[in-house]
Amino acid sequence: MLNPSRTADRPAAAETAYQHTKRLILTGGLPAGMMLSEGEIAGQLGLSRTPVREAFLRLETEGWLRLYPKRGALVVPVAPGEAEAVVEARLLLEAHAVEALLERTPGARQALARRLTAIVARQIEALDAGDLDGYTLQDSQFHLELVTAGANSLLLDFYVTLRERQQRMIALSMLADETRGRGFVAEHTDLVALIEAGDAVGFSTALRRHLHRAHASGETDAR
Structure with missing residues (x-):
């Protein structure tokens, strides 16, 4: 049986991971072209990898990250032009x-x-x-x-x-x-x-x- 409190906390954890990672991208804390792992962000925030994975998927949809299975996520550079x-x-x-x-x-x-x-x-x-x-x-x-x-x-x-x-x-x-x-x-x-x-x-x-x-x-x- 699922723990209701943990289920309720998961969206909040994913949002925390999303906001944290995006802020680092926008401020240059994560340089363009850098390979990033779910474990790094999870460790910084004290979260499991599952909400970080959800955050990375959202950032990929927005064009900030490019995900590579089993390798990590690439911080997408500013495109030419x-x-x-x-x-x-x-x-x-x-x-x-x-x-x-x-x-x-x-x-x-x-x-x-x-x-x-x-x-x-x-x-x-x-x-x-x-x-x-x-x-x-x-x-x-x-x-x-x-x-x-x-x-x-x-x-x-x-x-x-x-x-x-x-x-x-x-x-x-x-x-x-x-x-x-x-x-x-x-x-x-x-x-x-x-x-x-x-x-x-x-x-x-x-x-x-x-x-x-x-x-x-x-x-x-x-x-």
């Missing part, structure tokens, strides 16, 4: 959202600028503390705020699907050279100033330069 595709999609969505925002009242742009300035401050705090994970999350939040401000729920839903790829590429870039973070923060500050000035064209130009610099370095480091 993926960075460029993500940049173009993000550029369209973020620039459009800000353009739509700037067509509304000045108060709307000022409110967004305040939220973005607070995020930039948290990025600086994370860099000063050497907190790469915290920095990457705030970087992602900065750009999510831009799309959210466009007030288009369909475009926002699509953008969210790109967010994890964005996090991984920024983390890879930062792992290669943490000094890049200061440059990215300066560029964020410039983007905020362009929003405050109501300069949609200048914002789009600066955003394109910023995204290409951030993602291109992440793709190069992943290869």
